[in-house]
Amino acid sequence: MSQVDPRPGPTPQLGDAASHNAEPVPPKVDAVPWEARAFQGQRAGVVTRTVANVVDFLVVVAVLACGYAAWCALTFLVNPTQFSFPKPSFILQLICFEVVLFVYFTASWATTGRTFGDHQLGLRVVNAHGERLGWLGAVIRAGFCAVLPIGLYWAVVSSTNRSVQDGVLRTSVVYDWTISRRTITPRITRPG
């Protein structure tokens, strides 16, 4: 699976290499499959992003379910005799969903640049410079996405595969199958 970057560079030499070349440059290794390298770094389409959001939705639902189970368990431990399953209202459920979604998005984009759904689909959220979002950018984009999730589908008609959030915040969701991207060349084009 792993491929050695064949780009020309200083060939590591044994023995005297260290004396002639103070810092031998190790060859870069690309773990991305050969057939997927052509579109790495390009903005993703709506299908991939939708699937990633579905996965994220399931994650949030799972988190809420776990929270609900924990709440039930705590209630049962506190008063077993009068225990009954709590029935939160729709508004409360919606608020909890939004909060969890907001926190989940913020933490994911600010730390790794991708949620679990993005990771499964090989996506990454970057800013206008192709870099990972900062905490402020992640908070704003997470809030925007939690409030207006339908904004994603502006990418269907956008000529640059940008959602409403991307257009407003000058962010991009790109194909990136690598685990981490340590150095990113600022080659971002002018946001459209």
Add this chain to the structure above:
Amino acid sequence: MPTSPENSHVVHDASAAPASVDLADAVVQGVRAGFGALSLGLGVALRTLAESVETVPRQSGPRVPASEVADFLLGTAWGAARLSGRLAAAGARITAPALGRVLRPPLVPRRLQPAYGVQLMTERWQRDRPETLAMVGRWSATALPGAVDAALGQVDVEQVAAVVLDRVDLDVLMADIVGRLDVTAITLAVLQGLDLTTIVSTVIQSTDLDRAVHDTLARLDVDQVAAHLLDQLDLTQLVLDRVDLQAVVDRALEHLDLTSIVVDQIDLGGVVDAALAQVDLTQIVLQQVDLLGVAGYVVEGIDLPEIIRESTGSVASEAVMGLRMQGVDADVVVGRVVDRMLRRRRQRRTERVLEPTTSPDLLPSAPTGKPL
């Protein structure tokens, strides 16, 4: 060639009288020599007569060989001479005391003795003999060549020489002569007397050297001559002593494109194969190369842990990779359909936001329907 007066004398100086022999012995030897000479003369005369006189065959009558008659006559004379000799010897023994008394009679003064007269005549001859011999020598120097010339004029010299050569073993004679001569001294004397430069230049001018060399080479077995010469020479030592090998090699290398010669003329693959066939490369590498150091350097250079992390983390499974690829394809299809519905002529601008992970030159073509 000029001749010195000393060399012109045919009769050499005989002043040094040889040791005197007994008179009887001298007479015997003289008689024998006389008969020998007479026999040789008769033999030559008879042979000459036999060759020169044409023999007429006779019809009848006995043949009387002249040689037998001559032998008879000589035998008779030889017998008479022997008898005379013995009688003379006997007479001499008898008459010697009497003759001594006659030559030195007693009571006669010495000067009046006959022996004294004989002694005086002898001494007088001994004194005059050198001058007489010298005169004879001078006479021989002038008269003998003429006599010899006259004699040789009557002789067929070529025939005589042929007869002599037939009877002489020339090889033995020449070997004896060469053994007696100081050939080196003679050669040096000859060379000193010759103007070799003029002779050689004349020979060279009058000789077609090209033809001579060509004929010589045609007659020679050049290979054999060369092999013989090479056997006699230590060529290696000769070259090492007389040739500046470093200069030769430098000049040769200046005029040669050694690389092209080697590439054109040598089967490098064969050479390498032959060398590898004789070399245990594995053993050499194991002995000469720090394999553990190389392995460590390579692992450090390619950051193996990072590769493992990337390969196992980025693409967890074939299912995930398939899902991602299908998602990309679906994005392309949806984008193309929407663009067609919107009558959008320009393709979607999905510029590469991130740095490519590999060289663009080596990237495969984008999947069907470039992501828009």
